[in-house]
Amino acid sequence: MYLPLFWLGVFFLISGAYSVRTVDKVASKPQQSITIPCSYDNNYKQNRMYLCKGNAWLSCNIIAHDGEEKENVEVTHHPTQNIFTVTMRNVQPTDAGSYWCAVAIGGIWTADEKAHFHLSVTEDPDLSVERSVVSGDVGGNMSVQCRYSNTYSSKKKSWCSFKDPKCSSVGGSVAPAGTKSQIRDDGAGTLSVEMMGVKETDTGWYWCEVGDLQIPVYLNITQHAAITIPTTTTCNYSGCVKESATPTFDEGTEGTDHLPKGALIGVSVTFGLLLLLTIIGVLAWREQNKQKEDYLNITPQDHRQNEHSASSEVEYNSVVFKKRNSERRLHQSHCPAVEDDHTIYSSVVNI
Known part of the structure; x- marks a missing residue:
C-alpha cells in the first residue's frame, strides 16, 4: 500500500517540472521591492496563477493569486507574454525562504505546474542590478549593469532571456534572443551587458547570472518618434x-513631450497668471479713462446751470416792523416825538 503512495508522491513532484520556469536564487535588500518573473507554456493562458511559500511543494502555503490585492505581495498575469510576475514590496528578513510560482490545473490526478525559487534578504546582496527596468528605442543600444560581490568574482557569468533557454556567457557576441550584444566582466564587481540594434520584439524579461545567483531585468523597447x-x-x-x-x-x-512634466505645468501656470494680470490691468485702465471722460464732458453751460440752481434755492424776504397808532399815541403822550427816519427795517433771508 505504501509503494503506490510513494510513486504517487513522486508523480506529483516531477509532474510539470518544466512547464513553469523562473530564476533559482535571488536576493534583495530589506525594505525594498523585488519582482520575480515566471513563464509558462502557451496552453495555460486561461489558468489561474498563484504564489506559494514553503520548502516542500506539498506543504507550502498559498500567499496570493493573480488578481488579488495584497498589502505587500502582488501576482500579475501577462498573457500576451506567457508570463506572470510576483512582486514583493517592503521585503523583510522574515520574507526570506523558498517560494513556488504555480499554475492551477484543477484536476484530481494532475498536479499544478510549478517552479521553485529561493529569496535571500540581506543588507549587502551578492548580486544586484543598477536598474531593474531599462527603456530604449528600436534600433538603438541598451546597457545593463549588474554588480556582484568578491565572493563571486571567479564564478561563471551569463546573460539570459526568458524567451530563449540559451544563455550568452562573458565574451559572447550574440544575445539569447538573437540580438547582437557584448558581455564584459571588469573583474572588479561589474558585469556589463551591451545590446546593439535592439528590436521591439526584444522587449521582455532577462536576467544576469553569476554562479548560482540570478537577478531579473526588464527591457522596455519602444518605437522611436518618426x-x-x-x-x-x-x-x-x-x-x-x-x-x-x-x-x-x-x-x-x-x-x-520632450519637456519634463513639471516644466510644462510651470509654464502653464505662469502663462495663466500673466493672462489674468493683463485682463485686470486692461479693466482698470478702461475704468480710469471712463471717469476722466465723464469729468471732461461737463460743459461751461452745465456749470452755469449748476450755479443758477444753487442760487435759485436762496429766498430773500423783507419784513418791516411798524408801530400801531394806539401805541404811537401812547408814546406821544409820554415821550417826545420820534421822527419817521428812525423806523427800523430788518431783512430775513431763508436759505
Whole structure:
C-alpha cells in the first residue's frame, strides 16, 4: 500500500517540472521591492496563477493569486507574454525562504505546474542590478549593469532571456534572443551587458547570472518618434524641383513631450497668471479713462446751470416792523416825538 503512495508522491513532484520556469536564487535588500518573473507554456493562458511559500511543494502555503490585492505581495498575469510576475514590496528578513510560482490545473490526478525559487534578504546582496527596468528605442543600444560581490568574482557569468533557454556567457557576441550584444566582466564587481540594434520584439524579461545567483531585468523597447518631412514639387519649362518643408513630428511623440512634466505645468501656470494680470490691468485702465471722460464732458453751460440752481434755492424776504397808532399815541403822550427816519427795517433771508 505504501509503494503506490510513494510513486504517487513522486508523480506529483516531477509532474510539470518544466512547464513553469523562473530564476533559482535571488536576493534583495530589506525594505525594498523585488519582482520575480515566471513563464509558462502557451496552453495555460486561461489558468489561474498563484504564489506559494514553503520548502516542500506539498506543504507550502498559498500567499496570493493573480488578481488579488495584497498589502505587500502582488501576482500579475501577462498573457500576451506567457508570463506572470510576483512582486514583493517592503521585503523583510522574515520574507526570506523558498517560494513556488504555480499554475492551477484543477484536476484530481494532475498536479499544478510549478517552479521553485529561493529569496535571500540581506543588507549587502551578492548580486544586484543598477536598474531593474531599462527603456530604449528600436534600433538603438541598451546597457545593463549588474554588480556582484568578491565572493563571486571567479564564478561563471551569463546573460539570459526568458524567451530563449540559451544563455550568452562573458565574451559572447550574440544575445539569447538573437540580438547582437557584448558581455564584459571588469573583474572588479561589474558585469556589463551591451545590446546593439535592439528590436521591439526584444522587449521582455532577462536576467544576469553569476554562479548560482540570478537577478531579473526588464527591457522596455519602444518605437522611436518618426519624422515626417513634407515635400512640394515645382515645375516650369526648365524642369521640376522638389522643396522640403519644415520637419514635423508625429503627434504625441515629439513637441512638448520632450519637456519634463513639471516644466510644462510651470509654464502653464505662469502663462495663466500673466493672462489674468493683463485682463485686470486692461479693466482698470478702461475704468480710469471712463471717469476722466465723464469729468471732461461737463460743459461751461452745465456749470452755469449748476450755479443758477444753487442760487435759485436762496429766498430773500423783507419784513418791516411798524408801530400801531394806539401805541404811537401812547408814546406821544409820554415821550417826545420820534421822527419817521428812525423806523427800523430788518431783512430775513431763508436759505
